[in-house]
Amino acid sequence: LTGELPFKSTDTLELIHCHIAKNPAAPAQIIPEIPEAISKIVMKLLAKTAEERYQSAWGLKADLETCLTQLQTTGKIDNFPIGQLDYASQLIVPQKLYGRQQEVATLMAAFDRVAGDGTNPTTTELLLVSGYSGIGKTSIIKEIHKPIVRQRGYFIAGKFDQFKRNIPYACIIQAFQSLMRQLLTEPTDKLQIWKNKLLAALGQNGQVIIDVIPEVELIIGKQPEIPQLPPTEAENRFNRVFKQFIYVFTQKEHPLVIFLDDLQWADSATLKLMQLLMTEPDSQYLLLIGAYRDNEVSYTHPLIKTIEEIQKSGISVNHIVLQPLNLDEVKQLIADTLKQTTEKVNSLAELIFNQTGGNPFFLTQLLQELKSENLLTFNFSSLPTGGTKGEWQWNIEEIKAIGIADKSAVELVASRIEKLPKATQEVLKLAACVGNRFTLDVLSIVNEKSPSETAIELYWALQTGLIIPLSESYKIPLVFDLEKSKIYSVAYKFLHDRVQQAAYFLIPESQKKATHLKIGRLLLKNAPAEEIEANIFDIVNQLNLGSDILIQESEKDELARLNLIAGRKAKAAIAYELAFKYLNAGLELLSANAWDNNYDLTWALYVEATESAYLSGEFEPMRQKADIVVQKAKTLLDKIKVYECKILACVAEEKLLEGIEIALQTLKLLGVNFPEEPTEEDINRALAETASLIPENGIEGLMNLPPISDAYSLATIQILTSILP
Ligand SMILES: Nc1ncnc2c1ncn2[C@@H]1O[C@H](COP(=O)(O)OP(=O)(O)O)[C@@H](O)[C@H]1O
Ligand SMILES: [Mg+2]
Numbered sequence: 172l173t174g175e176l177p178f179k180s181t182d183t184l185e186l187i188h189c190h191i192a193k194n195p196a197a198p199a200q201i202i203p204e205i206p207e208a209i210s211k212i213v214m215k216l217l218a219k220t221a222e223e224r225y226q227s228a229w230g231l232k233a234d235l236e237t238c239l240t241q242l243q244t245t246g247k248i249d250n251f252p253i254g255q256l257d258y259a260s261q262l263i264v265p266q267k268l269y270g271r272q273q274e275v276a277t278l279m280a281a282f283d284r285v286a287g288d289g290t291n292p293t294t295t296e297l298l299l300v301s302g303y304s305g306i307g308k309t310s311i312i313k314e315i316h317k318p319i320v321r322q323r324g325y326f327i328a329g330k331f332d333q334f335k336r337n338i339p340y341a342c343i344i345q346a347f348q349s350l351m352r353q354l355l356t357e358p359t360d361k362l363q364i365w366k367n368k369l370l371a372a373l374g375q376n377g378q379v380i381i382d383v384i385p386e387v388e389l390i391i392g393k394q395p396e397i398p399q400l401p402p403t404e405a406e407n408r409f410n411r412v413f414k415q416f417i418y419v420f421t422q423k424e425h426p427l428v429i430f431l432d433d434l435q436w437a438d439s440a441t442l443k444l445m446q447l448l449m450t451e452p453d454s455q456y457l458l459l460i461g462a463y464r465d466n467e468v469s470y471t472h473p474l475i476k477t478i479e480e481i482q483k484s485g486i487s488v489n490h491i492v493l494q495p496l497n498l499d500e501v502k503q504l505i506a507d508t509l510k511q512t513t514e515k516v517n518s519l520a521e522l523i524f525n526q527t528g529g530n531p532f533f534l535t536q537l538l539q540e541l542k543s544e545n546l547l548t549f550n551f552s553s554l555p556t557g558g559t560k561g562e563w564q565w566n567i568e569e570i571k572a573i574g575i576a577d578k579s580a581v582e583l584v585a586s587r588i589e590k591l592p593k594a595t596q597e598v599l600k601l602a603a604c605v606g607n608r609f610t611l612d613v614l615s616i617v618n619e620k621s622p623s624e625t626a627i628e629l630y631w632a633l634q635t636g637l638i639i640p641l642s643e644s645y646k647i648p649l650v651f652d653l654e655k656s657k658i659y660s661v662a663y664k665f666l667h668d669r670v671q672q673a674a675y676f677l678i679p680e681s682q683k684k685a686t687h688l689k690i691g692r693l694l695l696k697n698a699p700a701e702e703i704e705a706n707i708f709d710i711v712n713q714l715n716l717g718s719d720i721l722i723q724e725s726e727k728d729e730l731a732r733l734n735l736i737a738g739r740k741a742k743a744a745i746a747y748e749l750a751f752k753y754l755n756a757g758l759e760l761l762s763a764n765a766w767d768n769n770y771d772l773t774w775a776l777y778v779e780a781t782e783s784a785y786l787s788g789e790f791e792p793m794r795q796k797a798d799i800v801v802q803k804a805k806t807l808l809d810k811i812k813v814y815e816c817k818i819l820a821c822v823a824e825e826k827l828l829e830g831i832e833i834a835l836q837t838l839k840l841l842g843v844n845f846p847e848e849p850t851e852e853d854i855n856r857a858l859a860e861t862a863s864l865i866p867e868n869g870i871e872g873l874m875n876l877p878p879i880s881d882a883y884s885l886a887t888i889q890i891l892t893s894i895l896p
Contacts, residue, residue, distance in 0.1 A: 172209075173201045177217065194219075206248035208238060215254060220649055222634065229551040230257025233559035240557030256561050260549035262542045264508050264535045269500040271311050274300075274491050278315045278460070281489060285458040286322060286426045295457045297449055297481055301465035302493030305532025305580060305669055308462040311493070312430050319428055325350060325420060326428045331436035332607045333668060334675075337753070338708040339440040339746030342431050344384050350420070351386035365419075366391055372415045379412040383744055385705070387416075402747075402786050409745045410447055417448060417457070426456035433668070434463040434474050440746035442477040450484040465492070495529030504531070508538065509547075509563040518567050526577070532667055533580040539635070540583050543590060546570050584673035587635060595631040596677065599638070602629075603665070603674035604690055604713070608641070611648060611661040616697045617690045622661075623648045629663065637670050638663050688717025695733075704736060711737045715756050724762055728769055731760040735776050738783065747786040754780035766803045774804060778812050785816040793820055807840055811886040818893045834894040841887050 177195035180186045189195075195217060199210035212234055218224045225231045233256040238248045268275070281298045300308045312328075319326045329345035354365050369391050373380060377394035380387050388394070400408060421427045431437070431445070449459060468474055482488050496504070502520040506513045513520075527533040541547040546569060551561040578586065588596055601617050602609050615625040626648035632638040633645070641662040648661060665671040678686055691713030698706055711733050721727050734757030741750035757776045765773040777800045784793035797813040804810045814837040821830030835845055846853050866872030879885055 172205065172213065173198050175201070191219075206238075207250040208234075208248050208253060211253050212238075220646055221630070225254065225257050226261055227257060229549075229561075230254065230260055233257065233551060233561070236553065236557065236559050243557065256551065256559060259510065260551070260561060262508065262538060262547070262549075262563075264504065264538065268307070268310060268314055269504050269531075270496055271307065271314070274311050274493065275314050277489070277491055278312065279318060281460075282315065282319055282322070282324065282426070282428060282458055285428075285456060286324060287423065287456070294487060295449060295451075295454045296459070297478075297486060297488045298458065298460045299478065299488065299490045300460065300462045300493060301490065303466055303495075303530065304464050305530045305667060306493045306495060307531050308493055309432055310531075312432075312460055312462060315428075323424065324426045324428055325353070326430065327353075328430040328432060330432040330607065331434065331438075331441075333433075333436050333672070334604070335606055335708075335712065336436050336438055337712050337749055339438055339741050339744045339749050340383055340444065341441075342437065343429075343441055343444065346429055346431070347384045348386045351384070351390060354390060362390065368419050369416070372419045373412060376408065376412045376415075379409055380416050402742075402782070405743075406745050413444065414447070414451055414454075418453070421454065421456040423456060426458065428458045428460065430460045430462070432462050434461045435467045435472070437474060438746065439473055439748045440741075440744065442473055446477050446480055449481045449486050496531055496534075497529060498524050501529055501534065504534070505538070511563065519565055519570075522567060522570065527580075530580070532669060533583070536580060536583050536587070540578075540587055541565070541570065543587065544573070546573065580669055581673045581676065584637070584670050585677055587637065588632075588670075588674055588677060591631050591635070592628075594628045596674075598625060598628045599632055599674040600678045600686070601690065602638075602663075603671045603678075604686055607668060607671055608662060608664040611645075611663070613694070617693050619693070626661070633663075637666050639666055684717040684720050686717070687713045688720065691715075691717060703733075704740065707733065707737045707740055711753065711756075718756070718760060721760070727760040727762070728772065731757040731776060732772055733757075734760070735772065735779065738776075738779055742779070742783055742786075747783050750783040751780060751787050751789065751792075754783055770805065774800070774809060777803075778809075781813045781816050785820050788823075790820045790824060793817075808882055808886060811837070811889060815889055815893045818890065822894070830894055834890055837890050838887065841883055841890070843887055 178186055178189035178193065180189065197210045198205045198213050199207055212231070215224060216231070234253050237251060241248050278298065278300075281296050285294060285296050300312060302308055309330075316326045316328075327346040327350045329342035329347075329349075331342045335341055354362060357365070369387070370377070373391070373394075375395055376397060377387070377391055378397045381391075381394060397408075399405075417427070431441075437445075445459065445461075448454060448457065463474060478488065498521070501524045502513045502516060505516045505520045505523065509516060523534050523537055527537055538547065547563060547565045549561055550564050551559050554560055588599060591599070598614065598618050602614055605613060605617065611622050611626055614629070615622040618625045618628070620628075626645065629638060630649060633640060641664060645661050645663065665674075691710055694706070694710045694713060695703070698710065703710065711730070714730050714733065718727075718730060721730065734753045738750045738753035738757065741747075741753060754776055758780060761773055761776070762768065777796055781793055781796040781800060784790075784796060793816060797817050800813040801810055804813075814833060818830045818834050818837075821827065821833065835847070838845060866876075879888070
């Protein structure tokens with residue numbers, strides 16, 4: 172056509188580089204007489220990524236035939252939009268909501284109430300959206316994103332992950348990360364205002380927030396260390412500072428909408444925080460939207476308890492129970508997808524409606540499956556007048572006969588995955604273990620291949636729509652080898668939890684543990700030492716899922732140590748129940764003679780477990796652990812913490828006498844004797860002793876004394892304060 176090659180070079184390497192990275196000049200640029208349409212067709216064929224090229228030879232043929240017809244009738248080829256029939260031959264379900272006007276209106280009304288219309292006092296509201304998986308909960312809430320932003324509201328969202336329930340606040344962190352990123356894109360002067368507001372609100376306590384949401388540091392900069400506090404005070408501080416933090420964003424000028432998706436998988440720490448935010452008397456301009464699968468939460472589920480508590484405190488709680496699409500809506504969806512009239516798709520729509528019950532996720536998957544089984548085909552046919560037309564065709568009887576419509580949603584998706592190339596299936600299984608969202612760098616680590624190879628393997632899943640890229644940058648590794656310079660962070664998500672679940676189910680039961688273990692080991696191996704703590708939950712969760720099949724003592728000990736780190740981190744984030752879980756998992760990994768062989772680790776795990784059991788109100792397990800420490804710990808000082816926990820638990824359960832009893836015994840061990848029934852004489856003597864200790868320059872002199880450093884005295888004080896309410 173042009174008489175020359177797309178790239179001219181004698182150097183092989185340069186040629187390869189050109190093919191990978193450079194766009195050739197368009198034919199019409201080289202020879203102006205070449206018609207624009209022909210030039211565009213050639214460029215489409217030369218496109219770097221497969222999705223930009225023609226999807227079928229039929230699509231190309233159709234465009235060429237249009238050219239031919241034009242040439243034959245008018246003697247020249249006019250410019251026309253190419254690739255239209257090629258596009259039509261792909262089964263694309265329109266990205267819009269069918270039905271749901273009422274529900275979307277309810278959501279917007281809640282926002283309007285919270286934003287305040289100037290007449291009513293503003294409020295805080297909780298709005299729940301429940302319904303079966305795939306029914307469209309996430310979609311309707313996403314629908315109000317734009318209108319809310321238009322009204323200057325902030326809309327932030329986070330999603331719980333079915334396989335990541337052990338990460339405290341994961342969903343809230345995700346939501347605020349996106350808010351911080353939104354803020355970071357503001358002009359410098361605006362950003363400075365945010366910085367000042369946040370600093371004013373947080374004072375010296377910024378680090379409390381940074382510890383849970385690291386992104387905040389990008390805005391407010393490094394913050395002073397926060398003093399260690401005893402647990403109850405630490406909890407109060409966390410709650411107070413978090414409220415101050417939220418308050419910065421919930422203002423008349425910009426109300427805040429927080430959308431927490433898939434609350435059925437929420438961790439207990441998040442539920443507590445949710446309750447705190449909602450029931451705070453000063454809270455304002457805040458709308459919390461929560462979506463959950465009602466068929467997966469029973470009335471004893473912690474979520475239901477939390478909702479009840481919020482309701483009891485007089486907060487307005489509204490509830491949308493999402494129903495399946497009705498037959499008319501299904502008809503419309505199918506007609507739009509197949510570009511036919513509703514009459515024409517009538518019987519197909521009825522069949523699909525009956526099979527899927529009007530569940531939109533299920534029915535779009537079913538349509539895709541029908542297509543890949545060639546039960547739904549796009550037929551190109553030549554027109555007698557020249558050119559090509561095409562339309563979707565199907566045979567109802569054939570579809571009924573083959574029984575394809577009898578599969579469940581997960582089976583259907585699983586069978587779609589099984590049609591992908593083997594390597595793609597494998598990488599999807601790994602991704603399913605990693606999470607609902609995953610990044611290319613993590614996936615390529617667990618896939619043990621380069622980012623580019625991994626991206627290419629994933630590409631087939633992207634094409635089926637089962638995986639969705641979270642940004643355009645996913646195209647880069649398809650063309651460039653990123654091995655050395657991972658400058659781009661490429662992230663993806665599963666189309667839906669059901670897809671993740673289906674991929675996960677394809678891992679044979681006997682290999683699940685080994686897979687998690689392998690992923691955990693690779694993550695650990697590839698994390699630089701200073702990043703282990705930051706990623707500790709992800710690493711430990713994978714390893715714990717496979718810990719049953721660990722054999723080597725040294726590796727078990729290592730995992731126990733990692734669980735200790737995870738437990739401490741959860742404890743620092745006031746997620747006591749999770750802390751207890753991690754510590755327990757750590758304890759279970761210890762060998763029978765761990766007290767002798769690995770004293771420090773064993774002792775630390777037991778003591779931390781005792782304390783976190785106490786803090787989460789698990790008094791019986793707490794006592795069991797404490798008793799073991801009392802028996803096994805080497806020194807008296809090593810036992811003080813668990814004595815303290817035992818005393819505090821007695822106080823909490825109003826068993827004061829028992830608490831005093833334990834305290835007196837402990838004090839006796841420390842060499843401090845209190846008489847059980849003090850006499851007049853005892854009291855006078857103690858008073859005299861105290862008076863004699865006051866320095867010559869009076870009470871103030873005490874202030875100038877150096878802080879106590881004697882461990883025994885400190886322990887004594889610790890025990891004494893635990894018993895004095
Ligand atoms: N009203 C609707 N009309 C058309 N498609 C819908 C509708 N609601 C949801 N979908 C599609 O169904 C799929 C599942 O919806 P999603 O909101 O993720 O469900 P859920 O959050 O309830 O599990 C999505 O791919 C979405 O595009
Ligand atoms: Mg959802």
